[in-house]
Amino acid sequence: MKRSSKFTAILIFLIVFSAGLTSAHQGGHFHKGDGTIFSQWHLKNGTLISGNYHTGNSRFIELEQEEGKLLKIELESLKDPDKQTATARIEHFKTFNDPVHIYPDYTIPHHRTNYRFLWISIALFILTLLIAKESLVILKRFRNGLTKWVFATCSFSILLVLGFACKKSTESVVETIPSTIPKTSTTFIDSAFAPFKATVTTSSDNTYYYVSSNGVPTHGMMVGITSWQQQVPIPQSYTGTNSWSIPLQPVYAETPLPTTTNLMKGAVAIAVNGIPIFNALNNRGVDSYLIGELDTWGGHCGRADDYHYHAAPLHLSSTSGELPIAFALDGFPVFGSKEPDGSIMKELDVCHGHVISNGVYHYHGTTNYPYVVGSMKGKVTLDPTTTAPENQIIPQAFASPLRPATTPLSGAVITAFASTGTNAYKLTYQIGSKFGYVEYNWDASNKYTYKLTDVSGAVSTTTYQRK
Template sequence: MKYKILVIFFFVLFGNLFAHEGGHGVLLKQWSLRANNEIINADFIKYENNKVWLMASDHSLKTYKISDFSNTDQEFIKTKNEIIQSLNGEHISDLKSQSLSKWNILLIALGGFLLCFSAFKLVKRKQIVHLTYGTLGLGIILFVSCKNIKTDKESVINVPQNDISIMQSFFEKFDGVETHSDENYLYVSSNGLPDHDMMVGISNWQQQVPINQNYTGSNSWAIPIHPKLAEHPLSTKTNLLKGAIAVAVNGIPIFNPLNNRGEDANAIGELDNWGGHCGRADDYHYHLPPLHLQDQVGAGNPVAYAVDGFPVYGKTTDTLDEYLGKMNSDGSYQYHSIEKYPYFIAGMRGEVKLDLKTEAPENQVFPQPRTHELRPALRPLRGAEIIDFESLGNNAYSLIYSLDSKEYIINYHWDSDDKYTYEFISPDGTSSIETYKPRK
C-alpha cells in the first residue's frame, strides 16, 4: 500500500511539473489557389524568392509561386515568414534560453531522483534521517519552478504609456512642426525640411537636392502612444533598411544607419555635417541621431522618438543593453546614442507592425508616410563634394559642389503650383534649366 501511495504521489507531482497546454495533433491549414479555385491542405515550410514550400499530409513537398495564392493567404505567408526571420535573427538569445531549459530539466531530474531515493530508503530502512534527501530534492524542484515563474513574469513588463503633452512639447519647439493624436498614435506633421543647413560635407553624392515633402494629415509620421516591449526585437542590421526607424523632434525622419545596400552611410561619405542626406525622392532624412538638436530641446530631453514609441536620447555613461537602450525604474524604456556604428537603436526593442509589401532586409515599419517623386533617380557623381548650401529666400535654395577642382552650382525653387525649376550653372558660366511637376 505504501508503494502504491508513493507511485501515485510522484505521478501527480511530475504530471503537474511537466504538463503543458495544447495537444500534439496535426491540423493542416487550408490554402486557396487562384488558378482553378483549388483548396489544398498543407503545412507552411518556407517562403523564398517569391516561391512557397508546403508539406502535404503524406509528407510530400509542394512548391508554388506566391502569386498562385489568394490575397489573404499571401498576407499570411509573408507575416509567417517575417516572424520566422525575426526568430532566426535572434538565434543567440534562443540558444541561451534553450540552454537554461536543459539545465532546468536536469535539476528537476536530480530533484526527482533524490525524492525517489528518499522514499525508497524510508520504506526499506524506516529511518527518519533519509528524509534529508527528499527535502533536498523537493527544494531543488521548487527552486527551479519558482525561478521559471519569476522569469516568465519578468518577460512581461507593462510599459507606461507616453505622455502626449510632453511629446508634443518637444516637437512643437520647432517652427512648422505640428502634432495631433488619436487613441493609438501621436502624429507628427512637417514639410520635411530642417531649419539648419543641409548637404555640406557629402563626398559620396547621388545628385539629389532637398525639397519639401507633404508629411501632413493622413501622411504624417505616426508614433505609438502605448509602446510594448517586443518578445523578439528586430535587429536593425538585418531588418528595416527601408523607411524610417525614428522621427527627430524637428519633424525629420531618421533612417537606419545602414543604407539599402547594407553599408554604413556615415562611413562611406554619404552624410552631411548633420548626419543626413537626400533619398531618391529628394527627401531629406537623417541616418544618425541628430544630437545637434540637444541644445534646442534641452539637456536630458529626447532628440527623437523611435517608431516603436520609445524616446531616443543622446550619449550616456549608463550601461546600455544590446539594443543601445535601458529600462528605467518606472518600467519605461529609452534608447541612447554612441559614437560608432550602430550609433543608436541596434534593435527595435518595441513591437512594430511591418509593411507586408516589403521583405527583409529591405522591410519597413508600417505605417510610413509617402514621399512624392519628382526627378528621375540619378547615379553617384564620382569625385564630387558638396561645399556650400544656402537659402535664397522662400522655397529657394542654392547648392555648390566641387568636382575636379571646379565649382558647379545648382539653384532651384518651387512655386505655389508645385512647379519645380532647376538651374545648373557650369564653371564657365553657362547654364541649363529643367522644370518638373510631382508625379501623381
C-alpha cells in the first residue's frame, strides 16, 4: 500500500471509530426522554426523587436519572418502606457478585462503563502510537508545510473528540442530597434583614439569630379592615431578652406540626421588617383574612395593640427582591412568590414549602391559605404552659398590653390611618355614613393618651402609663 493511501485509511478509521465512541456514551445506558419510567423514592425530608436503582452499599444508594445523571442518596435519608426496598435491592445484587452493581463501602465509581473505559484507553493508546509513527514518517517525507499542517490538525481534532467523549463519561454527575441540614449562615439571614436595618436591629450567637424591633412597620397600616376589635398599633419592646429568635440549625420534625390544629397563640415566623407573622387562623380557628380582620398589608393589631401579620407580607418583596421575606421560628426561610433564583415558584407540599437542590427546606408566602406555614417542617419547642390548638413556640417574643382589652365594633370599616406628628396617629373608621376616630400619642416618659370619638360625636380621653 502506498504511504498516502495508508495514511487516508488510518484517518477514515479514526473518524469512524471516534464517532462510534462518542455516540456510545450517550445512547448506550442513558435514558434520554425515551419514555423510561423511573422509580420514585421518598426521603425523610419530604422530597420525592425519581430514578432507577443503579448501585448501592451499606451507606448509599445511587440512582440513575434522566440523561444518565447519577444521584447519590444516603440510605439513612430514605423513608420506610423505600429504605427497605433499597436494602433489598442491595442484597439482591450482592448475590450476583457483579462488580458493576456492587462496590465496597466509601468508594463510588465515577461512571458505570468501567470495562468500556478500559477498551477506550487501550484503543487510544494504540491510535496515539500509530499517529505518532505516521507523523514522523510524513514529516520526514514532506517538507511541504501545508500537508504537515493538515495532518497535524486532523490528528489533534480526533484526539480532542475522543478526549471529550471520555471526559463526559468520567464526569457522570453524582449529586448528593444531605440527610442533615447545614447550619444557616448568619450572612445569609443578615442579607434578608439588611434592607430593613433602619428599624430592625439584629445579632447572633451560636444557636440563634436575634431580631429586635418596636413592632411598628414603616408601611401603611389598618386601612381595609372590616372586622375590627378597636385596637390600634403602638410600639412593643421586642428587644433584649424579648427579641425574636431564629434557630441557626434547623432540624426536620419527625411529624411536622399542622397549623390547622396548633400554634394559634404565638407567632410562627418573623418578617424581615421585624413584624411577627401569626397563624393564618385567628385564636378562634377562623381565617383572619377571609373575615375582613386584616388590612391591605395582611396585618392588624392584637389585644396588646401589637401589630402583626396573619397573611404573607408579599409586599416586602418590592424591597427584598428575591431574598426571603421572613424566617419561620423553626429556622427555615420564607420566600415570596418566586424561587430564590427568580424562577417561577415550584410546587408546595403540605407544610407550604419544599426542598431545593441544596437539600435545604424553605417555605413560600402565597395569597391563599395557609399563606405562610401549613405545618412546621422543622422541629420546634412548644411552650409547656399552653395546649393545642392555642399552643405556641418558644422562645417567643411577647407583646405587653397597655390598656384593657377592647371589643369588636360591629359594622366599622377602617378608612384612614395616618401619623399626625411625632409619636401621634389618627385612625378613621366609618359605620354606615358616619365617621368615628381614635387619636392617640405618647410622650418621652411613655405616657399614652387615647382620645376616642364615636360615630355619635361622643368623646372620651384616657391616659395610660407604659411601665
